Amino acid sequence: MSEQARRRPHKPYRRPQKDPVRMLAFEALRAVDERDAYANLVLPPLLKKAREGGNFDGRDAALATELVYGTLRRQGTYDAIISACIDRPLREVDPPVLDVLALGAHQLLGTRIPTHAAVSASVELARVVLGDGRAKFVNAVLRKISQQDLDAWVAQVAPPYDQDAEDHLAVVHSHPRWVVSALWDALGGGRAGIEDLLEADNERPEVTLVARPGRSTTEELAAATETLPGRWSPYALRMAEGGEPGAIEAVKDGRAGVQDEGSQLVALALANAPLDGPDARWLDGCAGPGGKAALLAALASERGAALLASEKQPHRARLVERALAGNPGPYQVIAADGTRPPWRPGSFDRVLMDVPCSGLGALRRRPEARWRRRPEDLDGFAPLQRGLLTEALRAVRVGGIVGYATCSPHLAETRVVVDDVLKKVGGAELIDARPLLPGVPALGDGPDIQLWPHLHGTDAMYLALLRRTV
Numbered sequence: 001m002s003e004q005a006r007r008r009p010h011k012p013y014r015r016p017q018k019d020p021v022r023m024l025a026f027e028a029l030r031a032v033d034e035r036d037a038y039a040n041l042v043l044p045p046l047l048k049k050a051r052e053g054g055n056f057d058g059r060d061a062a063l064a065t066e067l068v069y070g071t072l073r074r075q076g077t078y079d080a081i082i083s084a085c086i087d088r089p090l091r092e093v094d095p096p097v098l099d100v101l102a103l104g105a106h107q108l109l110g111t112r113i114p115t116h117a118a119v120s121a122s123v124e125l126a127r128v129v130l131g132d133g134r135a136k137f138v139n140a141v142l143r144k145i146s147q148q149d150l151d152a153w154v155a156q157v158a159p160p161y162d163q164d165a166e167d168h169l170a171v172v173h174s175h176p177r178w179v180v181s182a183l184w185d186a187l188g189g190g191r192a193g194i195e196d197l198l199e200a201d202n203e204r205p206e207v208t209l210v211a212r213p214g215r216s217t218t219e220e221l222a223a224a225t226e227t228l229p230g231r232w233s234p235y236a237l238r239m240a241e242g243g244e245p246g247a248i249e250a251v252k253d254g255r256a257g258v259q260d261e262g263s264q265l266v267a268l269a270l271a272n273a274p275l276d277g278p279d280a281r282w283l284d285g286c287a288g289p290g291g292k293a294a295l296l297a298a299l300a301s302e303r304g305a306a307l308l309a310s311e312k313q314p315h316r317a318r319l320v321e322r323a324l325a326g327n328p329g330p331y332q333v334i335a336a337d338g339t340r341p342p343w344r345p346g347s348f349d350r351v352l353m354d355v356p357c358s359g360l361g362a363l364r365r366r367p368e369a370r371w372r373r374r375p376e377d378l379d380g381f382a383p384l385q386r387g388l389l390t391e392a393l394r395a396v397r398v399g400g401i402v403g404y405a406t407c408s409p410h411l412a413e414t415r416v417v418v419d420d421v422l423k424k425v426g427g428a429e430l431i432d433a434r435p436l437l438p439g440v441p442a443l444g445d446g447p448d449i450q451l452w453p454h455l456h457g458t459d460a461m462y463l464a465l466l467r468r469t470v
Contacts, residue, residue, distance in 0.1 A: 262458030288316030290323030301329025361460030
């Protein structure tokens with residue numbers, strides 16, 4: 001050891017400082033990874049606990065929310081960039097280390113946080129949750145990432161579009177390649193449309209309210225909080241950023257709710273479909289968690305009709321009961337399997353079957369779903385979707401209407417299911433749903449409807465309306 005080194009004073013050890021915002025974001029990401037949790041379910045209780053603990057204000061909550069959702073949405077892009085900065089396969093890096101690196105990458109490349117602050121805060125987080133040794137690794141990787149902006153990194157790590165269009169879009173827009181392919185098949189068209197859709201999937205969705213008819217009005221909701229009118233539904237209002245729907249009295253007591261405008265349009269199209277004969281009994285055959293059922297129940301009440309809301313899972317049936325509580329007209333909620341229903345065939349005039357699906361239409365709200373789903377998952381949904389639509393057609397009377405809906409644009413969950421059931425079961429015909437949503441553009445070639453985030457500002461809801469003929 002040199003004389004100079006011996007004379008240099010020893011630097012005292014400094015304990016790492018906990019940053020409550022980044023600690024909370026890290027905890028949320030670990031829950032998503034370890035427990036297959038959804039961020040929209042994990043984050044609110046964490047934020048509530050942090051606020052109750054003090055020293056955590058609205059700005060802190062907004063930053064924590066951005067860090068969690070931004071990191072999840074851009075995970076594929078950040079993984080490609082991190083991979084270019086390390087000397088081992090990404091799968092050999094411990095998941096908690098990857099979470100800290102992805103959080104740091106998002107701060108560097110996806111926010112306006114200054115470079116030095118993003119690196120130092122991430123390294124400090126690493127010291128707290130990973131230890132000093134792995135914090136040095138985090139520091140080295142993030143310093144490499146900080147040398148270029150996002151556009152430069154994407155140009156480096158994404159294959160050229162003309163060599164592999166789907167892989168290029170997957171890296172640039174942070175979607176698995178198979179999802180890009182499926183969305184492109186469903187959307188059709190050229191590069192511009194699919195890029196617009198993928199970009200829309202990475203945007204923060206607006207919070208949309210529904211004023212349940214006969215129970216509240218859009219005027220009441222507009223007076224309670226800062227809003228913009230809905231784009232398409234007469235019962236919709238879009239909340240200003242930062243608004244808290246739970247603080248609105250009409251939402252607290254169930255006269256209004258939080259509901260994507262696409263879901264509202266599905267219910268409205270079914271309710272508006274022309275019907276010969278009686279219109280007294282409606283069925284929501286997959287009612288959980290209750291948003292569409294609550295709107296249908298309110299619409300049915302205005303006509304003197306009754307709604308039966310059925311949900312297979314008892315805990316979800318309880319959510320439906322909560323959503324429908326206080327509806328002025330008659331309704332009933334039961335826990336029942338829609339593929340083995342307790343009701344008699346031909347009992348209903350209108351039936352909604354919003355079937356379980358991959359959820360690829362709601363990637364704005366559940367960004368982690370894109371990384372969790374696999375192509376083979378669709379094989380698991382297929383028999384259930386066909387079974388539920390088959391039973392829906394049996395449940396409706398001759399001349400009655402069935403609405404088959406999914407929150408997925410994947411062709412294997414939409415048109416293929418409808419076509420297969422029509423061929424196998426028979427006794428029904430598709431009716432054109434587009435005229436039932438006047439003023440809503442770009443609904444497709446018909447007779448079914450496909451909504452899109454980039455065209456309508458909604459989830460990518462699908463709806464086919466079928467009239468039973470025999």
